Amino acid sequence: MQRKKIYIIGVGGIGSRHLQALKAVKSPLEITAVDRSEESLCVAKDRFEAMPEGTVLHQIEYRANIPKGEKVAIAIIATTSSVRAALTKELLEKSEVKYLILEKLLFQKKNDYDRVGGLLESRKVKTWVNCNMRMVPFYRALKKEFQGQKITYILHGNQSGLLTDLTHHLDFIMFLTGAKNFSVRTGMLDKKTKASKRKGHLELTGTLHAEFDDGSVGLFRCDTAGATPKIIEILSHDRRYIIREPENKAFVSLSPEWQWEEVSATIPYQSQMTTLLVEGLLAKGICTLPSYEEASQSHLQALEPLRKFLNSISSKKYTSYPFT
Template sequence: MTDSIHNILLVGAGQLGSRHLQGLARINIPVSIEVIDPSEVSLRTARERFTEIAKNPYIREIRFNTNGNGENSAIDLAVIATGADVRADVVTALIGDKQVRNIILEKFLFQRESDFERVGALLHERQVKAVVNCPRRVYPFYLQLKEILIEDGPINFRVDGSNWGLGCNGVHFFDLFAFLTGEYSSIRIDEVLLDNTILESKRPSFVEFTGSIRGANGRGDMIEISSSIEPGTPLHISIGTGTRQIEIQESAGTAFFVKNHVGKVFQETFTVPFQSQITGTVAQEMLMNGACSLTPYKESVHLHLQLLKTLLAHLNNVSGKQYENCPIT
């Protein structure tokens, strides 16, 4: 284990950012952490949540600031947990001002199509390694499930439930679909059955969508994500193959496996890890290896753009306007 101290910058200390900080508080290599957020309230929450974690001798220093891009000129790892509306500007300002080695970006990445190319070009130019926090691919249950599905061939992947935030969270399930099938570049959206009512998000100034989106990939795997405006249905994932059916209820931590030719039902229980249990591990992987198990930026961009273009086109069609950005986060 190296004795050098790694500089970590966390930008955004809101609900999710503060959970990232709790994860970083569990890291097992020497680090200096700086947290930046313009809101004193958010910084206070982050401080409180940081102190909930047992004191860690590997945290050599921690600072909280409301302004700027941090005090260090060289950043070994930046975690960008801002809203999607400002994330592209935050990333470009940070990379333009600092020497940054690695970045973990929150989803939904950006609201404008042009931002993906702008940020991607800068990451390439400055040789910054970037990943996107779609963490289901690091859940132990889905890692095991991927191994099971390898022998089954194409899958039919469905997600449904009530008001689960299709706009904000849909990319999580497209990412899980890509992870389980091993395909991402050939994923496409084939059918859009979104509702004409655009909803206000729980987060001010953002919107949400209900209805269904269907797609597929070049291997023949199929995906459908559906969010109903009617309340009362928990989020549910269904995966069908030629040999088995799998029904997953993450909130209950249960999965039911049915072999098609036998009909026998096997139940497995699992635990969904919190973000505070994930960030420290993936951050340490990036700092030590320059890579981690989260989604590489290039792969995630393709999935994000498939959804962004679909949602923005629907928003413009329903509103009769020509927005350049889709206000999801």
């Protein structure tokens, strides 16, 4: 069987988890791990080699730049948002790519969303964005329960900042309810920003309020201090879920009795989910992540109001989104 070429571009953070997942893929792969940081390449190599051997032995190369003139089955770009648009353009200029997965947040400049979208369309590259709650079996099963219902969705306790997971949850609400658009209110955000754990980027704290076109509401809360565990609540007129991801469990209460029942809520690691993602694309071209078009729209509906909020509290005037 001919080896399929897979690129992972940016392997210093979550990219190394995508790379780990490839070791378990059952089809023979020719993997290229790309990162300009020698340290990141070393970390990625150590993590890849620490994974158990799969049923197939893959070929792998570590390098600082994107190769030229290759036909790539799947590319995953897992860099920070500040360089992702430029690297997407570079990749598509150098290689022929069939399927592309982009990490979120997508890009920092508004005009990059249309520019990259046009490039993907002209090159006929099927592209998805890694808002991966849709891939988790426990979360996918909730769609049948909440389909067509107005919900209240509450996220609390993410100590690393609001922006870290915000796009995941906004996308998931739309997946559950079928809503297509939303607006956000920034009046309850803290007036002081914080430095992101990724150098050169910002994070926000406080409460963000989102209203969806089907009447659903999302509330996202991040405190500036403490260590409150991450908890998700999803409520409708006839059911309520409390999900405690760190413990892989949830509590459900249904009308009319409203008795609480504990259920398993296993959340796979990215190093597990990417295995299934790659195998699905190679076998059938199937991907359950949101499309580039869907994710671009939801990104901008959140990021533009947040940029305006930054400008309202800062002497610096932002023309881009300093988040990742």
